[in-house]
Amino acid sequence: xxxxxxxxxxxxxxxxxxxxxxxxxxxxxxxxxxxxxxxxxxxxxxxxxxxxxxxxxxxxxxxxxxxxxxxxxxxxxxxxxxxxxxxxxxxxxxxxxxxxxxxxxxxxxxxxxxxxxxxxxxxxxxxxxxxxxxxxxxxxxxxxxxxxxxxxxxxxxxxxxxxxxxxxxxxxxxxxxxxxxxxxxxxxxxxxxxxxxxxxxxxxxxxxxxxxxxxxxxxxxxxxxxxxxxxxxxxxxxxxxxxxxxxxxxxxxxxxxxxxxxxxx
Amino acid sequence: xxxxxxxxxxxxxxxxxxxxxxxxxxxxxxxxxxxxxxxxxxxxxxxxxxxxxxxxxxxxxxxxxxxxxxxxxxxxxxxxxxxxxxxxxxxxxxxxxxxxxxxxxxxxxxxxxxxxxxxxxxxxxxxxxxxxxxxxxxxxxxxxxxxxxxxxxxxxxxxxxxxxxxxxxxxxxxxxxxxxxxxxxxxxxxxxxxxxxxxxxxxxxxxxxxxxxxxxxxxxxxxxxxxxxxxxxxxxxxxxxxxxxxxxxxxxxxxxxxxxxxxxx
Numbered sequence: 394x395x396x397x398x399x400x401x402x403x404x405x406x407x408x409x410x411x412x413x414x415x416x417x418x419x420x421x422x423x424x425x426x427x428x429x430x431x432x433x434x435x436x437x438x439x440x441x442x443x444x445x446x447x448x449x450x451x452x453x454x455x456x457x458x459x460x461x462x463x464x465x466x467x468x469x470x471x472x473x474x475x476x477x478x479x480x481x482x483x484x485x486x487x488x489x490x491x492x493x494x495x496x497x498x499x500x501x502x503x504x505x506x507x508x509x510x511x512x513x514x515x516x517x518x519x520x521x522x523x524x525x526x527x528x529x530x531x532x533x534x535x536x537x538x539x540x541x542x543x544x545x546x547x548x549x550x551x552x553x554x555x556x557x558x559x560x561x562x563x564x565x566x567x568x569x570x571x572x573x574x575x576x577x578x579x580x581x582x583x584x585x586x587x588x589x590x591x592x593x594x595x596x597x598x599x600x601x602x603x604x605x606x607x608x609x610x611x612x613x614x615x616x617x618x619x620x621x622x623x624x625x626x627x628x629x630x631x632x633x634x635x636x637x638x639x640x641x642x643x644x645x646x647x648x649x650x651x652x653x654x655x656x657x658x
Numbered sequence: 659x660x661x662x663x664x665x666x667x668x669x670x671x672x673x674x675x676x677x678x679x680x681x682x683x684x685x686x687x688x689x690x691x692x693x694x695x696x697x698x699x700x701x702x703x704x705x706x707x708x709x710x711x712x713x714x715x716x717x718x719x720x721x722x723x724x725x726x727x728x729x730x731x732x733x734x735x736x737x738x739x740x741x742x743x744x745x746x747x748x749x750x751x752x753x754x755x756x757x758x759x760x761x762x763x764x765x766x767x768x769x770x771x772x773x774x775x776x777x778x779x780x781x782x783x784x785x786x787x788x789x790x791x792x793x794x795x796x797x798x799x800x801x802x803x804x805x806x807x808x809x810x811x812x813x814x815x816x817x818x819x820x821x822x823x824x825x826x827x828x829x830x831x832x833x834x835x836x837x838x839x840x841x842x843x844x845x846x847x848x849x850x851x852x853x854x855x856x857x858x859x860x861x862x863x864x865x866x867x868x869x870x871x872x873x874x875x876x877x878x879x880x881x882x883x884x885x886x887x888x889x890x891x892x893x894x895x896x897x898x899x900x901x902x903x904x905x906x907x908x909x910x911x912x913x914x915x916x917x918x919x920x921x922x923x
Contacts, residue, residue: 427693535807549818629703630703632699
């Protein structure tokens with residue numbers, strides 16, 4: 394079983410991409426809605442939550458952990474690799490590989506939450522592979538609440554995106570990484586604002602593609618099921634807005650199960 | 659000692675108002691930044707958090723508890739009154755008393771988070787006193803993130819406020835209650851958008867005034883200190899944005915102390 398966690402429902406863009414790429418594997422998802430969002434919290438707090446979420450997924454039978462939250466990937470992936478007995482994947486590295494593997498003039502923009510941008514994880518990972526690249530980070534903290542409200546095509550959302558992307562436009566970037574799993578829902582607006590000629594990389598799709606390759610090489614690591622079965626979607630809180638966002642992402646009804654636990658017992 | 663809790667730093671508008679009205683009393687504040695915001699979470703989760711926060715304040719010596727968060731007041735104040743050994747105040751009731759005590763034609767608008775508006779607490783409490791009044795609730799979920807970002811005077815903030823207030827304007831209200839402790843920071847924008855002739859009630863000031871009257875009648879309930887001493891401000895997470903908002907509210911440097919505990923240990 395592939396275990397995936399996120400601070401809320403944004404990581405379902407990752408779950409959906411994995412589901413499409415790996416139809417024979419079962420998924421168990423956990424969204425920490427009782428403590429969402431992570432992106433404006435401290436690294437210390439995010440690390441604690443990431444460990445608790447992973448332990449829950451292991452209990453549920455996860456044979457592999459996917460950190461589907463850029464904020465958690467940015468500050469907690471090393472710690473999880475040290476502590477967990479299973480392979481740990483995260484959304485940042487595959488996006489970085491895409492950045493450097495495709496033709497780029499080396500002017501890269503990254504948008505994400507405060508926690509992700511402050512961690513400079515994209516910059517560090519890109520520069521390790523391509524020290525000649527220039528990387529420009531821009532925190533966009535209001536985009537997560539706008540997506541969660543379903544304001545995907547409102548004038549205010551467009552204006553806020555324009556404001557956030559303004560400085561990146563001036564930097565003359567050629568590649569823009571959507572460094573937050575909520576942002577694929579705004580991809581069209583972002584693409585049209587930054588310009589058609591800019592390559593926009595979706596970290597959700599990048600991780601799904603990389604996981605498919607990895608599981609082809611290591612076919613026994615995760616049990617292959619004869620029938621796809623029901624994937625399981627757990628959350629630490631249930632709200633109507635979350636339910637609506639989940640269904641917007643999957644395009645079908647999703648049964649969000651409340652995790653009984655210390656955070657919301 | 660007066661114990662005050664909120665989901666984050668918004669409740670500091672309440673702490674500041676109490677500090678002004680009751681200069682001789684010491685305060686201990688707790689802001690649950692590790693799990694903020696509450697307003698988009700379920701009643702069940704908010705109740706659990708409210709109880710944990712109150713128990714922390716009691717440990718710190720609180721002789722009275724003030725729920726400085728409208729969302730928690732809306733869904734958890736009855737439960738806290740049942741369970742806690744000290745008097746419990748909350749921000750909703752004093753604002754409701756102001757609504758009915760001043761001349762009104764009985765057309766009342768309430769703005770707040772989703773949790774507060776969905777609970778209909780303002781409507782229920784106003785109608786208990788004045789069944790002839792009409793109450794119109796409007797959730798404004800994006801205003802908390804906008805305040806926390808410090809976007810207090812941006813064009814997008816003005817547009818979003820206009821969008822939220824539009825339906826209330828059509829209802830021809832004469833009174834508008836700021837049913838969230840973050841909103842006093844946007845009071846000028848809200849007042850100018852809703853119209854100068856509309857009475858805007860700030861729930862932070864209302865609770866401070868009511869508490870002052872109560873403590874005059876019950877002078878021994880909370881120890882009066884000869885010197886004001888240092889008030890204590892605890893949070894479950896420390897971030898730069900929270901520090902900046904705290905200082906914006908108080909107009910001075912505030913020492914946010916990290917609470918060591920199960921949520922962020």
